[in-house]
Amino acid sequence: MRSEERLERLLAAWHDESRRPPRGDPRDRARAAMHQARRAAGTAHSRRPWLLLGPRPGPRRALLAGVTMVATAIAVIGVLGWNAPAGSPLFQVRAVRQGIQLALPGSNAAALHLGFAEADLADAGRGENAAPSLQDARNELAAARAVLPSDRTSPLWGRYEDDISSLEADREKIEGEGPTTPGGGATGEPATSEPEQSASPSPPTEPEQTSSGATASPAPEGGGDSEGSSGQRGSGSGSGGDG
């Protein structure tokens, strides 16, 4: 027999033998094993942590879960610290937010500083960290004073003087109640550059770093007029871009 014919015969036999129908019992066992694996896979899938979405956890999914958790944590801290009062652990978030507001192009620095000061005064009025809030209000007013327009008829001047009066009133009120801050000096009595108590509100005279990062410069001459000492927070707290 020629080798080619023999090879043909062998290939045909190979085909026929391999193509014979599988035996029933092993076939049933294979099917049962497949379904057992399918059920096990389904159970494993349902036990997977909800963050590891999809059929197969892997490095990319773990990275996605990590990034999601970090982003969520940042968002939560941002929301909680958005209006955190001075002296609170998350006040730095608010300070950063205020610094960004000041840095934005076209922002009115005087109005913003006044707004920040009014928000501090509102916090102190609600009794939220009164002493640090008053201190921050003082710093913001000093910063505002440095950038107020030279035109004394500007409405910002009115706001400023109202805020100075409110600051003094709150300070006196807190002093009257006695020290509330444990271990520290008298509440409402900032350690530095305390505004003068007079009918003519004068701004802080020493440059200080405000929460919003601006440095308050000494008050220019002519800032000590006696106008507008209403003793109220007439301009409304929280205005000027705060909040």
Added chain:
Amino acid sequence: MQRLEVDESDRSGEFGEELNGLAETVQAARRGEAEAWDRLFERFHPDVHAYALARLGDWASAEDVTQEVFVAAVASIPRLRDHREPAVQAWFLHICRHKVLDHLRRSARQSRAPAPATNATADPQTVLETRLLAEELRAAMRDLTEEQRDILVRRFVLDQSLEAVARGTRRSVGAVKSMQHRALASLERLLSEASWG
């Protein structure tokens, strides 16, 4: 030589639209639906079993490997991207080929006597003769490369077209044709040497 001069025309439409719902079946299988797995099992079990038996020549081993293939498929089906029939068949055969190689490595360490084929409807004499011839071919195929053996199973046991083999093995049609030609030439030479020796 009629069988070796393979007529491609009778294979050209074998992967047509035979199973229109295969993509849906694969999707359902990915969701873990039992009926979908049953359909995949019914469709591809014969091919997987034939591949394993052609390579191993031992029914018990082929049945073990076939079972391992379907268990492994459950775990790896999320990675199956192409849901058309040729791709799904190629995926099952790819798993099967690896399971066969695993089995051969294991059996090289622990030899097991081949289980005799049982077929109540066939003539025992014919079964035995076929088995001996097939075993002779498998013995000659040991001198071929793994890739050549893989291609011969697909071409002469599973009756796949050159195009289907090319898709399943990720080679060009020309490369498959060339490998098949070399494999058959080697087998002819080996059988000739055996008959003279």
